[in-house]
Amino acid sequence: MRLIELDGVSFNFGSRQPWVFRDITFRLDSGSCHCITGPTGSGKSTLLQLLAGLQERPFEGGVFRRQGMLAGLVMQDPQVQLLRQTVGAEVAFALENLALTSEQMVPMVQRALRRVGLFVSLDCPINILSLGQKYRLMMAAQLVCNPQVLLLDEPWAQLDNLGVQELTMVIRGLVAEGIAVVMCEHNPAAFEEVVDHYWQLSDGVLMSGIYRTEKRIPLQAQAHSDDVIIEAEPFEYRFHGDAPLFACEQPLQVCAGELVTIYGNNGTGKSSLMKAIAGMQGNIAPLPLKVFGERPKVGHYGQRLGLLMQRPNRQLFENTVLDEVAFSLRRFGLPQEQAQALLEELGLGELAEQSPHKLSYGQQHLVALASLVCYQPQLLLLDDPLAGLDSEYFDRFCMMINRLRQQGTAVLLSSHRPLPHTPVSQQWQIADGLLLPSTCTQDAAYAY
Amino acid sequence: MTTNHSRGFKLQDALFIGFCATLLVALKSMLRLKLGLAGHSMLLMSFFYLTCYCTVGRIGAITACGVMAGAVAAILGIGNGGPLIFMKFFAPALAMEIVLVLVQRFTNLRWRLVIVALAGTLAWAAKGLIEDLLVGMSWQVALARFSWKVLQGGIFAVVGALLVLPVVRRLKAHDLVHSESKLDQEL
Numbered sequence: 001m002r003l004i005e006l007d008g009v010s011f012n013f014g015s016r017q018p019w020v021f022r023d024i025t026f027r028l029d030s031g032s033c034h035c036i037t038g039p040t041g042s043g044k045s046t047l048l049q050l051l052a053g054l055q056e057r058p059f060e061g062g063v064f065r066r067q068g069m070l071a072g073l074v075m076q077d078p079q080v081q082l083l084r085q086t087v088g089a090e091v092a093f094a095l096e097n098l099a100l101t102s103e104q105m106v107p108m109v110q111r112a113l114r115r116v117g118l119f120v121s122l123d124c125p126i127n128i129l130s131l132g133q134k135y136r137l138m139m140a141a142q143l144v145c146n147p148q149v150l151l152l153d154e155p156w157a158q159l160d161n162l163g164v165q166e167l168t169m170v171i172r173g174l175v176a177e178g179i180a181v182v183m184c185e186h187n188p189a190a191f192e193e194v195v196d197h198y199w200q201l202s203d204g205v206l207m208s209g210i211y212r213t214e215k216r217i218p219l220q221a222q223a224h225s226d227d228v229i230i231e232a233e234p235f236e237y238r239f240h241g242d243a244p245l246f247a248c249e250q251p252l253q254v255c256a257g258e259l260v261t262i263y264g265n266n267g268t269g270k271s272s273l274m275k276a277i278a279g280m281q282g283n284i285a286p287l288p289l290k291v292f293g294e295r296p297k298v299g300h301y302g303q304r305l306g307l308l309m310q311r312p313n314r315q316l317f318e319n320t321v322l323d324e325v326a327f328s329l330r331r332f333g334l335p336q337e338q339a340q341a342l343l344e345e346l347g348l349g350e351l352a353e354q355s356p357h358k359l360s361y362g363q364q365h366l367v368a369l370a371s372l373v374c375y376q377p378q379l380l381l382l383d384d385p386l387a388g389l390d391s392e393y394f395d396r397f398c399m400m401i402n403r404l405r406q407q408g409t410a411v412l413l414s415s416h417r418p419l420p421h422t423p424v425s426q427q428w429q430i431a432d433g434l435l436l437p438s439t440c441t442q443d444a445a446y447a448y
Numbered sequence: 449m450t451t452n453h454s455r456g457f458k459l460q461d462a463l464f465i466g467f468c469a470t471l472l473v474a475l476k477s478m479l480r481l482k483l484g485l486a487g488h489s490m491l492l493m494s495f496f497y498l499t500c501y502c503t504v505g506r507i508g509a510i511t512a513c514g515v516m517a518g519a520v521a522a523i524l525g526i527g528n529g530g531p532l533i534f535m536k537f538f539a540p541a542l543a544m545e546i547v548l549v550l551v552q553r554f555t556n557l558r559w560r561l562v563i564v565a566l567a568g569t570l571a572w573a574a575k576g577l578i579e580d581l582l583v584g585m586s587w588q589v590a591l592a593r594f595s596w597k598v599l600q601g602g603i604f605a606v607v608g609a610l611l612v613l614p615v616v617r618r619l620k621a622h623d624l625v626h627s628e629s630k631l632d633q634e635l
Contacts, residue, residue: 014632056458319621355621 003069003149003180004028004051009061011043011050013358020046023061024206026199030148033171033181035188037211038201040362040393044184045076047201048151051182071149072142076184076361076388077311078134078158081141087113087129088122090137094145112144113137115173117166128239131310131384132158132266132416139167143174150174152183154361156190157387160265160416164190186362186390213391217398221423222405224257229379229410230277233288237269237276237435240283245269248435254410254426256378259401261422262414264430270414271310273430274383277412278307291379301379303332306372310383312364313357321359321367322352328371342374346396362388366396373400380404382413457512461504469516472496472537477526487601490540490572494565494608497541502561502616503624505631507549514541535575543571557634558613565609566602573597 006026012019020043028034028051036044049055052073053065075081084090091109100108109122116136120129129137135158142150155167171181171194185191188198188210200211232252236244246269254260262270275281276289279296289296292304309315318324325339343349348366351359356367365385372380380401389397401411413419418427429436457465472492500513518537520526526533547567551560573594580590613635619625620635 056460319617355623357622 001030001066001178002027002064003030003066004071005062005064006050007062007064009050009059009063011046011055011057011059013057019204021201021204021206024201026051026206028149028180028182030180031175031178032197033175033191033195034183034197034199035191035195036182036184036199036201036206037186037188038184038390039211039213040186040366040388040390041360042201043204044201045153045360047206048073048153048182048184051149052151066148069149070145070147071151072145072147073151074135074138074142074153074155076153076158077313078131078138079311081138082126082134085125085127086122087118087120087124087126087137090126091141091144093141108144109140112140115143115170116140117163130267130271132160132163135159136163136266139170143170147179149180149182152181154184154186154388156185156187157384158266163266163416167191168194186388211390217395217402219259219398219419219422220402220405222257222259222402224255224410224425225408227256227408228253229256229292230254230412231290235287235289236285237273237287238285240285244433245272246430246433246435248437250437252428252435252437254379254412256408256410257405258410258425259405259423260410260412260426260428261419261424262412262428262430263416263418266416268430270430271383273435274307274381274412274414278305278381280307303375304378305381306375306377306379307381308365308369308372308383308385310387312361312368315368315371316356316364319355320353321348321356324356324367325371325374328375332375334375338374342370346370346400347392348396360388362390362393365389366393369397369400373404376404376407376409378409380409380411382411384414384416386415386419457504457506457509461506461509462512464503465500465509465513466516468496468500469513469520472513472517473520473524473526476521477524486597487569487572487599487604490565490569490601490605491608493537493540493572494544494568494605495611497544497568498561498565498609498612499615501548501564502557502612502631502635503619505625507545510541510545510548511538514538514545517541532575532579536572539571539575540568544568557631558610561609561612562606565605569598569601569605572601 006024008023008025010019010022036047038044052071082090083093088109091112092105095105095108116139118133118136118140156164159167168191174181175194183191198208198210199206200209202211230252234249234251236247238244262273264270272281276284276287277291277296279298279300292301316324318327322339322343325342326336329336329339340352343352348370351363356364359367365388369385385397386394405411427438475492476489497510497513500509514537518534521537522531522534544564544567548564551563576597577590577594580593616625617635625632
């Protein structure tokens with residue numbers, strides 16, 4: 001049964017703006033699962049919004065949408081969709097609008113949360129969930145209404161491996177029930193068990209197949225110095241009044257020039273640890289942690305520390321990409337001409353005059369990173385920086401990190417899964433309430 | 449091929465106009481600035497009316513905002529003009545709208561906003577002139593007061609107008625302004 005059909009649809013963000021896509025044709029039938037691939041910033045998320053009927057800008061072409069059809073969309077940054085304070089209220093929001101009684105709602109909400117593998121109480125405050133858990137929450141909030149179409153924007157980047165497995169099972173069940181699923185992905189292989197149509201959106205053209213690019217620039221192995229930047233005695237990480245989130249039973253040390261990865265499942269405490277190192281996490285028990293020989297304090301380190309947040313739009317505020325990068329330089333009294341040069345070097349020159357707030361999630365990540373790299377901090381904290389990056393943008397990311405490390409910057413990078421083929425000097429795994437550091441020798445690093 | 453153009457104010461435009469009108473009245477009532485400077489109310493009025501116009505990008509936005517602000521002020525009893533408080537908000541809005549239509553094709557946006565703000569000041573001061581004459585003030589004194597109000601109100605109105613562009617450019621950067629008007633391209 002035909003649910004949505006695009007017939008010769010063209011779209012751009014304004015009359016003088018270039019076309020995001022031109023004359024595309026797409027048909028979505030019930031019980032099918034489509035995966036749209038394409039480079040960062042190619043318009044995949046925009047296409048999903050169009051399919052969901054949320055695109056308010058004018059477009060050309062015909063769009064058929066089955067009458068009474070319900071479509072659920074989970075955006076790349078689920079935070080922008082959250083409306084309520086607690087998990088139960090968030091999932092029940094749509095049901096409340098349908099005037100269901102609370103007796104009817106509770107089992108439906110619980111079932112939706114179980115389907116996406118989010119096992120928290122209905123009273124759990126949303127603000128303590130990790131971004132990956134919020135992604136699951138938004139999926140539950142869509143599934144509770146039994147939509148005929150489910151649209152998912154880059155689920156792999158926001159979910160850990162367990163979450164991807166659970167989502168694969170959920171999608172399989174939905175497809176079997178006749179629900180159509182469309183997802184945008186940079187890693188299409190993760191869902192190959194359930195996807196039956198692959199599309200590639202590139203240069204404004206949508207065609208069958210998987211978009212592939214070659215990754216050319218690896219993260220380089222580097223010798224590091226003995227200058228200690230971070231040191232910590234064994235500790236328990238706990239929020240005030242809560243049980244420990246995780247414990248570290250060994251001392252930690254990070255020296256200048258090191259690349260350390262922190263990986264673990266959604267909600268294990270990676271982002272919280274990053275914020276604690278930056279001195280931004282206020283409601284935690286004091287940690288025996290020193291950064292640059294001092295207890296972490298927000299705003300204390302100035303040019304020495306850079307933090308890339310998991311949601312890059314939280315640290316973008318200027319009107320253009322060029323201004324965004326130039327702001328950091330201006331703040332620390334560095335020559336502002338470097339901003340344009342850095343953008344050109346990163347291949348972002350064409351975005352210089354664009355608003356950073358309108359860029360794709362991956363592009364925002366890279367712009368936010370450029371605004372940190374430009375002032376060459378001695379310690380760079382990257383909270384899940386690879387979300388939304390295709391191979392080409394990952395190359396640019398590697399270029400920046402390599403350059404910084406050559407200058408002695410220590411880099412801490414968090415991710416849902418260990419980075420393959422990456423010559424890291426240490427890996428910190430957070431699992432089962434324990435932070436387990438492991439050191440990789442240079443030989444092991446080169447052996448990848 | 450078909451194109452989905454909408455007519456009239458879209459929901460988000462109408463909400464923004466209502467937001468501007470409400471905020472204008474609320475700020476005016478809450479701040480209750482006793483600065484002793486005639487015309488300082490033109491700062492908020494020109495700022496909100498012109499922000500409304502630049503964001504919505506349609507003729508009629510200022511008048512709609514003025515009507516709404518005047519109605520809210522009259523209903524809530526803001527200020528000391530009684531029912532005439534409606535005119536205090538509506539008259540400048542109408543004057544600004546009319547002048548906006550006349551100067552729409554001339555000069556750049558910044559100067560257009562300044563001219564429109566000054567037109568609003570004239571209307572605002574004219575309302576005061578009529579009130580003065582109605583209470584029996586002599587022509588000479590009423591005109592002197594009118595001139596003084598135009599001068600002081602004009603300064604505040606121009607300041608308000610000059611604040612509009614940076615604010616609207618920031619709104620546009622955040623993808624909150626996306627009308628397909630010529631004005632959108634000028635920002």
